[in-house]
Amino acid sequence: MVDTGDSALHARHKAVMPSWLNQYYELPLELISASGRRVVGSDGRTYLDFFGGLLATMVGHNIPELVDAVKTQVDRIWHSSTLYLISSQIELAEKIARRAPVDDPRVFFVNSGSEAVETALLLATNARKNNEVLALRGSYHGRSFATVAATGIRAWSATSLSPLQVTYVHNGYKYRSPFRGLSDEGFVSACRDELRTIIETSTSGNVACFIAEPIQGAGGFAYPPENFFREMKTVLDEYGIPFISDEVQSGWGRTGSAYFGIENFGVRPQAITFAKGLANGMSIGGVVAEAGLMNALPANSISTAGGNPLAMSAANAVLDYIDSQELQKNAARQGERLQIGLRAIADRYRAVGEVRGMGLMLGVELIDPEDMSPAPALANSVLEAARKNNLLIGKGGLYGNVLRVTPPMTVTEEEVDEALNLLEASFSEACSASSFE
Template identity: 50%
Template sequence: MTDDLLGRHRAVLPDWLALYYEDPLEITHGEGRHVWDARGNRYLDFFGGILTTMTAHALPEVTKAVSEQAGRIIHSSTLYLNRPMVELAERIAQLSGIPDARVFFTTSGTEANDTALLLATTYRRSNTIMAMRNSYHGRSFSSVGITGNRGWSPTSLSPLQTLYVHGGVRTRGPYASLSDDGFIAACVDDLVDLLGHTRAPAALIAEPIQGVGGFTSPPDGLYAAFREVLHERGILWIADEVQTGWGRTGEHFWGWQAHGQNGPPDIMTFAKGIGNGMSIGGVVARSEIMNCLDSNSISTFGGTQITMAAGLANLNYLLEHDLQGNSRRVGGLLIERLRAAAAQVPAVREVRGRGLMIGIEITKPGTDEADPQAAAAVLEAAREGGLLIGKGGGHNTSSLRVAPPLSLNVAEAEEGAAILENALRSIQ
């Protein structure tokens, strides 16, 4: 029973391992855009295991690929030639937009960002990293050290010197009142000023849309303007595409492409959705950067055959069914539906995002003050209505996160929006 499982969970797992809901949920199975709990309740899934079930639950093409690969060999490590790993690397290198790209597979987004930091600091011979305020990049020692979101940074100890840059949050902070062009100009001026007061950093790492931070983003073009400043000084740009990649934003395949006027990033990280639940992360970089390490390195579990088979099948399905286009179309309808509903709820400060990556910021009515209790109440009410969503936020904010599988159809979008509208109205 779920109650017994909760007690067992608390007895053997860390106190800081968070669970959603006052009555935590055990999900037992899923199909399409729906999941079921241990009590038989059915839910429309608008969070996908934190943006990880990217195409659909129990997608036949992926489960078949996993089953067939498991019947051959599951794992051998990177010490041996691995056909599925080479095939997926070829596809990702081509899709990345990075010239002469090399791909290294990991088991998570955290490990991917950790690897990107290793490459950048080694290539540049600098342990100084610039990161965005309100950012999140993982839970390893180095990625925690660059995370700009206090709620997800449990220690100030770090192997890196981290400098935080303005720009990741458009509607808060000292430049919020400016026009988009003015906002970009002010952030660039701040970056230039910051670089005048420090030794040359190795890189700037940035999420095109901040995930854990509440799906916040700058105006399109900010990172292109940043890249121009960085390129003049030889500083690398790392695009953290762990949450924004694979067409989720609808308008672009990668989040960085909204800022790509000055070319692709030097390094790009990915994870989450590519495996559709299997543990895949990775790094793409120009060959001169990827090959800068002068010691041996392997990955025991990164690129293992069974996860690569899943990734290939999942990527093929996504491209063949134009799920990026579906994200643009259905996501556009969903965000407009949610904005219309939120306009009647004073506690909603902003509905933002693009494609199927939508954030709803909750504040105390008439103020900019975060209201985490109200956000938690909406989360609970949505669940009671049969809808699973996420939450996040930084910069003293409370945000709900909406990120369904990219195969979401219009009827499901309407159904989820109606449930969420009722949940929002319940906090008035």
């Protein structure tokens, strides 16, 4: 790839930024402008964006309705804090409360997904007077102190030190599970029984909460059989353990069949965390929780920047745009088209172990076809080939071997077909250069 100055920028980056700040590509890319589902890189090339700012650019780039909402607010006031009433914050909280599958909901806004999960953990540990947490294997909940502790992926968990006592339970990811050979019913029963055993043997029983992503993001968009969370919740309810659904990546209709990911599984949690796409890339996060849980804090609190007028204006415009443009329906339609195309590609390449996901959250797991072992090097090769072909996608998974395909909810049928053609070419190039054809 021709160096257009990004190597010099990368050198400056490495001189002042942490060594653990991960970036894509052998030669990292700067994005300098964008419109719709297209982004322009500092290399002068235009890319089809099928990763959406790590799922944060949820409805696309430079959407006029969103730009106008933010510009209008900028001309009024940028900041005040929660010590003052903020009408756009109240309006957004009302919209979220109406949509959330949570009883008697209350909403609190912060600035990121990590901070949202921290808040939920603070609420639960106060309400239950206990710091024990049940989390899923293969989970990712953030980069802050407590959220790292609740993260079930070694590559993203930097320390064993934690204010929490975390016990990991089965995540329902059947493809690499020791229960893989069971039927869905048998699989769910085994996971449910394991949860009960873990509560009885590895905790005090008075656990603060169970936290789960309905569809695991960094875990490679793994998700369980349909009745998994219902069965897990029957056990949690026996012990009065609150269920926190981490919807930082799966909220707002991206799955195509529900406004929040957990609704696909027929469960009403006690709390939901959210962030990322709600403000289409502006810093935002929050928790919607049952009043008894939300009001459990024994001390005063505020949020200096959480709920700020700029982010609130953007988020209100995003939710209105999703509704007015019927983007949840579009996510279902285009997600189905994309998944059919990805399965067709999988049929042609033995190195594709599984295609999975819901709506516009799709994962492609790459393997060594001889023994099903993960193929992270091939995933990197496909990622690089896709960039060469002017397509941006992501990757993840417990072993870094899952491609993540997550276009904005405004993606068109023509763009889906274009991306599938580019992915086909990228697979062909990457697999021909490997032993996994």
